[in-house]
Amino acid sequence: MFPFAFEWVNDPVHFVFMGSVYTVLILLVIILHYCGIRGFLDWLCKKEDHNDH
Amino acid sequence: MRFFAKFSELDSALIPKGVKRCSFQCFLVWIGILHIPLMVGVVATLMCWGLALNVTYLNNNFPFGLWIAADLGVIALGAGAFFTGFLRYIVKIDELKNIVNFAVVVGVICYAAAQGILGVDIGQPLRGWFIFWHANVHSMLTEVAFCITCYFMVLCIEYFPLILENRRIYKFGFPHGVAHHLHETMPTIAAIGVFLSFFHQGSLGGVPGVLYGRPFAFREGFLVWPWTFFLFILSAIACGPCFTILITWITEKFARKRLVKRNVIDILAKISGRMLALYLILKTIDTLYWVKVAGDVGSPFRSFYANQPYGYWVLVMELGILGVIPAIILLSTKARQNENLLILACLLNCAGIFMNRWIMTVQTLAVPVMSFDKFISYHPNWVEYASTLLWLWLGAIFISLTYRYLPIFPQEKELNPY
Numbered sequence: 163m164f165p166f167a168f169e170w171v172n173d174p175v176h177f178v179f180m181g182s183v184y185t186v187l188i189l190l191v192i193i194l195h196y197c198g199i200r201g202f203l204d205w206l207c208k209k210e211d212h213n214d215h
Numbered sequence: 216m217r218f219f220a221k222f223s224e225l226d227s228a229l230i231p232k233g234v235k236r237c238s239f240q241c242f243l244v245w246i247g248i249l250h251i252p253l254m255v256g257v258v259a260t261l262m263c264w265g266l267a268l269n270v271t272y273l274n275n276n277f278p279f280g281l282w283i284a285a286d287l288g289v290i291a292l293g294a295g296a297f298f299t300g301f302l303r304y305i306v307k308i309d310e311l312k313n314i315v316n317f318a319v320v321v322g323v324i325c326y327a328a329a330q331g332i333l334g335v336d337i338g339q340p341l342r343g344w345f346i347f348w349h350a351n352v353h354s355m356l357t358e359v360a361f362c363i364t365c366y367f368m369v370l371c372i373e374y375f376p377l378i379l380e381n382r383r384i385y386k387f388g389f390p391h392g393v394a395h396h397l398h399e400t401m402p403t404i405a406a407i408g409v410f411l412s413f414f415h416q417g418s419l420g421g422v423p424g425v426l427y428g429r430p431f432a433f434r435e436g437f438l439v440w441p442w443t444f445f446l447f448i449l450s451a452i453a454c455g456p457c458f459t460i461l462i463t464w465i466t467e468k469f470a471r472k473r474l475v476k477r478n479v480i481d482i483l484a485k486i487s488g489r490m491l492a493l494y495l496i497l498k499t500i501d502t503l504y505w506v507k508v509a510g511d512v513g514s515p516f517r518s519f520y521a522n523q524p525y526g527y528w529v530l531v532m533e534l535g536i537l538g539v540i541p542a543i544i545l546l547s548t549k550a551r552q553n554e555n556l557l558i559l560a561c562l563l564n565c566a567g568i569f570m571n572r573w574i575m576t577v578q579t580l581a582v583p584v585m586s587f588d589k590f591i592s593y594h595p596n597w598v599e600y601a602s603t604l605l606w607l608w609l610g611a612i613f614i615s616l617t618y619r620y621l622p623i624f625p626q627e628k629e630l631n632p633y
Contacts, residue, residue, distance in 0.1 A: 163347070163348055163349070163350050167348075169349060175352045175353065176352055179350070179352040179357075179358070179361075180350070180352070183361050183365065186365050186407055186410070186411065187365065187368075189403075189407060190365075190368055190369065190372065190404075190407070193372070193400050193403060193404060194372065196396065196400065197393050197396040197397045197399075197400060198393060200392065200393075200396045201389055201390070201391075201392030201393035201394075201395070201396055202389060202392070203392075204388070204392035204395070204396075205388035205389040205391075205392050208388055209388065
């Protein structure tokens with residue numbers, strides 16, 4: 163449920179509850195992307211190193 | 216025959232280096248055997264979805280039956296994953312790195328089972344998404360649904376690097392790098408897991424605790440949380456590690472070799488024992504206080520245990536035999552070092568958690584509330600048993616596959632040189 167959904171109510175319970183859920187989901191997405199991008203960059207750098215030799 | 220030989224070759228290539236596994240034929244027979252009871256469970260599940268819930272013994276008196284009790288039970292048993300992760304990555308008990316992977320595997324199975332059982336229990340799984348979109352933010356069950364779903368994602372992320380570490384996948388640069396960075400971020404992931412687990416374990420306890428129309432389960436509490444909220448968290452972290460030890464022991468028996476060093480098991484057992492002792496003290500205080508308060512408002516203690524099969528033996532069994540005995544064994548260093556006693560303690564502890572969850576759901580509904588109410592008992596039928604046990608067989612298949620192809624026990628090579 164998003165703040166623009168028809169059932170949304172602007173009260174602290176909605177903000178805390180849904181806010182916690184979205185914080186967790188966003189954190190997980192960031193972590194996965196961070197690991198994916200770092201892994202890709204590592205692989206790219208190693209490949210370049212390999213080509214240099 | 217050539218086709219089979221090709222598969223056998225592929226199987227050998229996927230097995231981690233330096234460890235021994237049974238032959239491919241043996242493995243196929245084992246997986247085939249597990250599929251027999253699994254199919255019974257699949258039939259039972261399809262019956263529930265196709266013919267509706269009237270094929271079960273659930274009724275208006277018992278909308279919560281075996282499925283919910285089993286759900287609460289497996290979620291408590293799966294707490295080994297978050298608690299071991301917490302001890303390993305946040306408290307920094309380094310020895311636990313040798314069992315944390317397996318705790319995650321057990322956690323994945325438990326939480327998949329919880330969601331799978333709920334998928335049958337709600338009757339119309341196609342409407343399962345309603346709880347997320349039309350969320351009642353005042354309901355503890357909504358909190359449970361959100362936290363369990365998010366925590367299952369966390370467990371899958373924790374399991375993912377294990378897949379990437381498979382011998383054939385790990386040699387590629389990209390999966391290697393991703394697995395490495397996922398390991399680096401594991402403390403953050405473990406912290407998110409602790410946050411989610413704390414709330415859903417607690418809220419599962421909060422559900423019976425807020426039933427003010429049912430004096431057997433209702434409790435006062437702290438702010439919006441009844442005492443059962445905290446007792447459920449404590450009982451889950453007391454039994455979760457024991458379940459991990461128990462499944463490790465079963466895996467060792469099937470594999471016919473040691474997979475984890477005894478000192479690692481001992482650390483988990485000791486912590487579990489302390490948690491169980493603390494839980495039993497608080498649970499006893501809670502029970503005594505509840506006996507007094509409920510008696511004062513006209514619900515005498517004897518009325519809760521007046522009808523069989525829920526006599527006084529339930530209380531003795533839950534707190535005494537399945538509580539005090541394992542706590543004594545787990546707290547004693549000498550008893551812990553005896554493997555048979557340790558496994559007995561783990562077994563009793565895990566059985567105790569299931570009994571507690573059964574009492575808090577089914578017995579709560581069974582105890583008559585009004586003076587004109589009659590006691591009605593509930594016994595699950597084969598459909599409920601089969602669709603619940605389905606997850607046991609699926610879990611066994613999942614562990615078999617994971618153990619065969621992924622490096623989940625870092626000490627295996629050292630303990631079994633060949």
